[in-house]
Amino acid sequence: MQASTIDGKAIADKVRAELAIDVAQWAAHAGRRPGLAVVLVGNDPASEVYVGSKARQTVAVGMRSFEHRLPAETSQTELLALIARLNADDTVDGILVQLPLPVHIRSDLVIRAIDPAKDVDGFHPENAGRLTSGLTGLVPCTPLGCMLLLRSVEPTPVGLHAVVIGRSNIVGRPIAQLLLQADCTVTTAHSRSRELPELCRMADILIAAVGRPELVRGDWIKPGAIVIDVGINRLPAAGAAKGRLVGDVAFAEAVAVARAITPVPGGVGPMTIACLLHNTLQAARPVYGLAELQARHTGQTVSAAVCGLLRSPRRRRPSRFSSSLILRTSSSSSAMARPTPCLAAALSQTKASIRSTVVPRPLAQQ
Numbered sequence: 001m002q003a004s005t006i007d008g009k010a011i012a013d014k015v016r017a018e019l020a021i022d023v024a025q026w027a028a029h030a031g032r033r034p035g036l037a038v039v040l041v042g043n044d045p046a047s048e049v050y051v052g053s054k055a056r057q058t059v060a061v062g063m064r065s066f067e068h069r070l071p072a073e074t075s076q077t078e079l080l081a082l083i084a085r086l087n088a089d090d091t092v093d094g095i096l097v098q099l100p101l102p103v104h105i106r107s108d109l110v111i112r113a114i115d116p117a118k119d120v121d122g123f124h125p126e127n128a129g130r131l132t133s134g135l136t137g138l139v140p141c142t143p144l145g146c147m148l149l150l151r152s153v154e155p156t157p158v159g160l161h162a163v164v165i166g167r168s169n170i171v172g173r174p175i176a177q178l179l180l181q182a183d184c185t186v187t188t189a190h191s192r193s194r195e196l197p198e199l200c201r202m203a204d205i206l207i208a209a210v211g212r213p214e215l216v217r218g219d220w221i222k223p224g225a226i227v228i229d230v231g232i233n234r235l236p237a238a239g240a241a242k243g244r245l246v247g248d249v250a251f252a253e254a255v256a257v258a259r260a261i262t263p264v265p266g267g268v269g270p271m272t273i274a275c276l277l278h279n280t281l282q283a284a285r286p287v288y289g290l291a292e293l294q295a296r297h298t299g300q301t302v303s304a305a306v307c308g309l310l311r312s313p314r315r316r317r318p319s320r321f322s323s324s325l326i327l328r329t330s331s332s333s334s335a336m337a338r339p340t341p342c343l344a345a346a347l348s349q350t351k352a353s354i355r356s357t358v359v360p361r362p363l364a365q366q
């Protein structure tokens, strides 16, 4: 079997094109554009490239970009003071601190300082906890992108066995939660797991997020599996030349066995920034449109996508959050957005308990 290649760049382009329509609609309604603040401390070359791309793509979809490039010697106190200012700034809807931070700054403290409602990375313990509890919240961008790529080839992965290699807070743990919410059977493997090749061979869906170049070989893959490669590893190069980028999966071997596979580059990477922009609009409006996004990429109606995202009514948001809801009536991007005043009203209209279509917004900010 020769796998189809999942084109992350094309899917990310589509997400951004549709987002630009939503941003224009939001801006016309709100009288301002959504704003994303990106903070970079130091001059890590890869981070500089990513931050530059984020700023360009933010502006390209019609949002405001606030770039804060700070010297490597910036103290933790100075960084926390900047975050406090951004938390209080009403023109800033989303805040992202580019990782990794210099070693003298504790990234856990910095992440915790970001207002959870503006935490477009979805790394704040409140958002991480909400995801784990099956509650609504901002979801980390790379895992969200992986789910869109997966659903582009397998819209309903119900009951499939997903093996995730990696347990980082940024990718491994959140993607395991999203796969569980999609009714997959999920195994999380990591550096201490035994018999990793055998484990991987049991996977209908294999997510490699371990940061080890070409760790996963062709004979680790079950014939017909879907392989999502999150790794972006630059191989050493001779002289001043840049080394080649490879994933965590040996692509040339895997492509001969799998049903579908993401390439590196051009797979998961481009989805990370597209989903960041998606999260920024969600943080701005306060409506969490995961069902909308899913509907567009599966050809489902929104109500079907909502049903696919449903869980028991027991799992609704806690009362300290208020929310409004916008539902699209079809998967078309030109469909009219219909705001409803509160989740309860929306529930009675849709006769369904909706889990993943609201974004938490602390009442104080309404």
Ligand SMILES: Nc1nc2c(c(=O)[nH]1)N[C@@H](CN(C=O)c1ccc(C(=O)N[C@@H](CCC(=O)O)C(=O)O)cc1)CN2
Pocket: 050, 096, 097, 098, 099, 100, 121, 141, 142, 232, 245, 264, 265, 266, 267, 268, 269, 270, 271, 272, 273
């Ligand atoms: N605060 C955050 N820091 C970091 C995150 C993150 O999600 N939030 N993720 C990564 C870096 N990252 C975004 O920040 C990122 C990585 C890779 C790509 C991408 O498009 N990669 C291309 C290849 C690019 C190249 O040539 O180097 C691809 O895979 O096609 C986008 C964003 C760590 N930090």
